[in-house]
Structure formats: C-alpha cells, structure tokens
Amino acid sequence: GDSVTQMEGPVTLSEEACLTINCTYTATGYPSLFWYVQYPGEGLQLLLKATKADDKGSNKGFEATYRKETTSFHLEKGSVQVSDSAVYFCALSDGHFAGNNRKLIWGLGTSLAVNP
Amino acid sequence: ETGVTQTPRHLVMGMTNKKSLKCEQHLGHNAMYWYKQSAKKPLELMFVYSLEERVENNSVPSRFSPECPNSSHLFLHLHTLQPEDSALYLCASSQDRLGPQNTEAFFGQGTRLTVV
Secondary structure, three states, X not given: OOEEEEOOOOEEEEOOOOEEEOEEEEOOEOXXXXXXXXXXXXXXXXXXXXXXXXXXXXXXXXXXXXXXXXXXXXXXEOOOOHHXXXXXXXXXXXXXXXXXXXXXXXXXXXXXXXXX | OOOEEEEOOEEEEOOOOEEEEEEEEOOOOOEEEEEXXXXXXOOEEEEEXXXXXXXXXXXXXXXXXXXXXXXXXXXXXXXXXXXXXXXXXXXXXXXXXXXXXXXXXXXXXXXXXEEO
16 A cells, blocks of 8 residues: 655754755555644644645745655755754655545654754 | 634543543634544544545544534544553544645644543
8 A cells, every 4th residue: 555654763953954854655646745744732734745746845945856756755954943843744645546535644753853 | 713723632531431522623624534643653544524424434443433513623532442542633624525636634733642
C-alpha cells in the first residue's frame, strides 16, 4: 500500500541555519503531497502542498518540490527561526480514487528544535 | 470563533468511566474526521463523516463510538477504555471528502487522553 517515510528526528539547529527534512513516498496513482506542521500544544496545520509532479509548494520561507523520479518531497528552509520549532509531518493523499474518497497517509513526524 | 475547536484539551479517565470528546467546526465544511496520534506511530484515521453520515470506520474497537448530529459537530464517546488507548485525539474537517479538487484538512488542537 501507499506509504510515507520521513527522516527520524529530533533535529536540532541554531537560528539561521539551513533546514532539510527528507520525505520519500511509495504510491500508485497520482498522489498529492503535503507538509503539515504541529506547533507545541496545537493541532496540525497545512504548511504547503503540491498536487502534481514538478510542482513546488512554498509558505513561510519553506519549500518542497514534488519529485516523481525520486519519489521525494523534501522540506527545505534557508534560514530557520526559533519560532519554527515544531513537529513536521509529510503526508500524501492517495490517488487510487478519481472521486472524493481519498485518504491522507502520514509519515511519523520529525521534531525540529531551533536554538537562539 | 473560527476553525476547529476541541474540548476538553486534557482528559484523565479510569477504565470504567464513560466520557465524550467534542469537536466543533465553524468553517462550513461537510466532512469531519477523528484521528488518533500516538508516539512513534503515524496518525491513524479512525472515523470519517460526510454530510453527517459515517462513511468510514477503520476497524476501530467498539469502545469508541462516534456521533455526528450535524455538519458542525462531532463527538467521540468513550467507555471501558484501556491504558493503550491513551493518546492525542485529533479532529479534522474538510470542505468535502478529500479528492482531486479538495485536498486540505483543517485540524483542531486535540484532546490529550490518559486512561488510568
């Protein structure tokens, strides 16, 4: 079945460092790909998404490119801030069904801590 | 209020208790979801409601009983739970069930449940 694999955390960085969180997937059909973020004590929020190959999602300085050839959707940011400390989840919406019956398949999450 | 609101934020219950989790969304969405988030595991989809009708039940034990009285409210009734049911329970909603034209889910902050 479809699956998502994320790099294990925790990831600890200093402020202004570069961030990459790896995400790879296996899927049949044509999935959409997502990054969600969960700040401490809060629910998940959509950070960015890409719905087809070569699309780049971006938001709040974060970017991820849908790479079909490498089945990847790595999350990147050039300069992280303390406020970026959170858990980041990679997910895909399975593309098995043409109609409205898709599921979100989740990675385990990667915890990021940014120190001042 | 806007968004998805869950109450209570924290709940401690004994194995013989009966309690309910509440979720309310003010986004005008037609689909609502219950997820279970446990440490070291991917998010587990428990139930899906679309237009107040349960459309999916992912082999969830009968000690969890969902209720969707209208498109804005979703409950999860709990009885005779086990310690391994301790987790963060997240409610989410989307405009319609996830599909090619609707790919985003909005999450509440979750209820941290501890079964003693």
